[in-house]
Each structure stands twice: as structure tokens, then as C-alpha cells.
Amino acid sequence: MDDETRVRINSDQDIVVARQKGRSLAVALGFSSGDATLLATAISELARNIVSYAKTGDIVLKIIHGSANSGISGIQVVARDNGPGIPDVQQALRDGFSTSGSLGLGLPGVMRLVDEFHIASVESQGTTVSIKKWKH
Amino acid sequence: MEVPILKQGDFLIATIQAALTDEDLLHLRTALVQHVVRSRSRGVIVDVTSLDVMDSFASRTLRDLAHMIRLRGAETVIVGIQPEVAFAMVQLGLRLEDVATALDLEEGLAYLNQKFKSSA
Numbered sequence: 001m002d003d004e005t006r007v008r009i010n011s012d013q014d015i016v017v018a019r020q021k022g023r024s025l026a027v028a029l030g031f032s033s034g035d036a037t038l039l040a041t042a043i044s045e046l047a048r049n050i051v052s053y054a055k056t057g058d059i060v061l062k063i064i065h066g067s068a069n070s071g072i073s074g075i076q077v078v079a080r081d082n083g084p085g086i087p088d089v090q091q092a093l094r095d096g097f098s099t100s101g102s103l104g105l106g107l108p109g110v111m112r113l114v115d116e117f118h119i120a121s122v123e124s125q126g127t128t129v130s131i132k133k134w135k136h
Numbered sequence: 137m138e139v140p141i142l143k144q145g146d147f148l149i150a151t152i153q154a155a156l157t158d159e160d161l162l163h164l165r166t167a168l169v170q171h172v173v174r175s176r177s178r179g180v181i182v183d184v185t186s187l188d189v190m191d192s193f194a195s196r197t198l199r200d201l202a203h204m205i206r207l208r209g210a211e212t213v214i215v216g217i218q219p220e221v222a223f224a225m226v227q228l229g230l231r232l233e234d235v236a237t238a239l240d241l242e243e244g245l246a247y248l249n250q251k252f253k254s255s256a
Contacts, residue, residue: 012157012158012159013157013159015157015158016155016156016157019189020155023188023189033220034219034220034223036220037188037189037218037220037221037223037224038220038223038224038227040188040189041189041190041191041224041225041228044189044191045191045192045228048191048192048193106192108229109192109227109228109229109230110228112227112228112229113224113227113228
């Protein structure tokens with residue numbers, strides 16, 4: 001069950017593929033329909049950022065387990081690109097900020113959809129966003 | 137994936153039947169606006185019952201579509217947003233703003249009929 005699913009993100013069609021794979025995995029793991037939708041929507045936004053800002057990258061989906069005996073499981077999604085990076089991550093995490101003329105709600109919105117959110121970005125090297133959603 | 141557009145009296149009905157790529161959504165927007173012009177429609181219903189994800193791009197494109205159609209003097213109603221999708225949209229911070237929504241196709245038609253009856 002620890003297999004990884006990797007989705008190459010090159011175009012808007014891959015956004016749909018990535019979120020559908022995320023939903024399938026969530027449903028297979030027993031997520032509620034609502035939580036599967038939240039995860040699929042988060043994946044859609046992360047994949048969209050890759051296409052908009054970096055052109056290409058990949059999204060890796062993985063089933064994860066909580067600490068021993070807790071018995072909880074969840075899904076980790078890592079969105080990675082080698083694009084321009086985000087010069088000011090703190091600014092990008094504030095609602096209303098965007099540099100591509102989009103809604104500017106991307107990352108703060110994604111944070112609200114998931115349980116854990118981590119971002120690392122280096123200018124002109126790329127961005128990695130890692131999110132986790134646990135099965136409730 | 138092309139979205140079929142049906143003409144029913146003064147109204148157009150577009151029923152989304154599968155997941156749409158960004159390109160599909162933009163195509164739908166253009167096709168609907170052109171169809172409104174061609175058939176002199178007064179109302180448009182976009183049925184999104186089958187959409188399992190409404191992300192920022194989809195929301196923005198549907199909102200733009202409704203605004204463009206309004207500039208033609210016609211009204212758009214988005215119908216069938218699923219409860220989970222509505223929840224995710226609000227969490228994400230997405231708004232359809234002043235675009236009309238209705239529970240389903242029937243309610244959407246009732247809304248348009250009412251609107252044009254009262255303005256007649």
C-alpha cells in the first residue's frame with residue numbers, strides 16, 4: 001500500500017488526470033466523498049500552479065500512516081517543479097496575492113482544504129509543496 | 137470533450153457531462169456566447185451536476201461566461217453545484233459573485249421564466 005503514484009504535469013489535461021487519480025486513491029482508502037473532493041480540489045490547484053508558473057513538474061501521491069498504533073491513514077501529495085520559484089513565500093501565503101493575474105487565492109486556499117501544508121521554494125530553482133490529508 | 141448546447145425556446149441549456157480541461161472550459165465559454173448572439177437567447181443554463189471539482193479556473197471561467205452573456209442582455213444560471221463541490225469552493229475562497237445559481241435544471245428554468253415574466 002506504500003506505492004507511489006507519479007503524475008507528470010505538462011498541460012491542462014494533466015491537471016484533470018492528477019486530481020482524478022487523487023480522488024480515486026482517496027475513495028479507495030475510504031475517505032468520505034466530501035474529503036475526497038477537498039483533496040481533488042487541492043491537487044487541481046497545485047497542478048494548476050505548476051502549469052501556470054513552471055510549465056512542467058510532477059505530482060506524487062502516496063498513502064501514509066500515522067504514528068504506530070494510531071491506526072490512521074491518509075494521503076500525501078507532493079507537487080514539485082523546477083520553475084522560477086517564489087521570491088517571497090510568506091507573501092504568497094497571504095490571501096489575495098498573485099503574480100500571474102489569477103485569482104491570487106491559490107496557496108492560502110489550498111492550506112484550508114488540507115490538514116498539513118508545507119512549502120519550500122528557491123528562486124530560479126523551483127518549488128515543492130507537500131500536503132497531507134488524513135482520513136477522518 | 138465538447139459540451140452539448142440545446143436550444144429550448146428563448147433559453148440555451150449547456151450540460152457538462154464529464155471532467156473538463158481548461159481548454160474545454162474556454163471553448164464552452166466562447167461557444168455559449170456565440171450561440172446566445174446567434175439564437176438571440178434571453179437566458180442560459182449551465183448544468184454542472186457532473187462536475188466533481190470546481191477549482192479557481194473553472195469558477196473564474198463560469199463567472200466570466202455569465203458576465204459576457206449579461207453584456208448581451210441575457211441572463212445565466214449555474215445549476216447543480218454538488219454539496220461537496222460547494223463546500224470545497226467556499227473553503228478555497230472561490231465566489232461566483234453575482235452569478236445566479238439554482239438547485240437543478242428545473243429550478244433554473246423556473247428562475248429564468250420568472251425573471252422574464254416579471255420584466256415583460
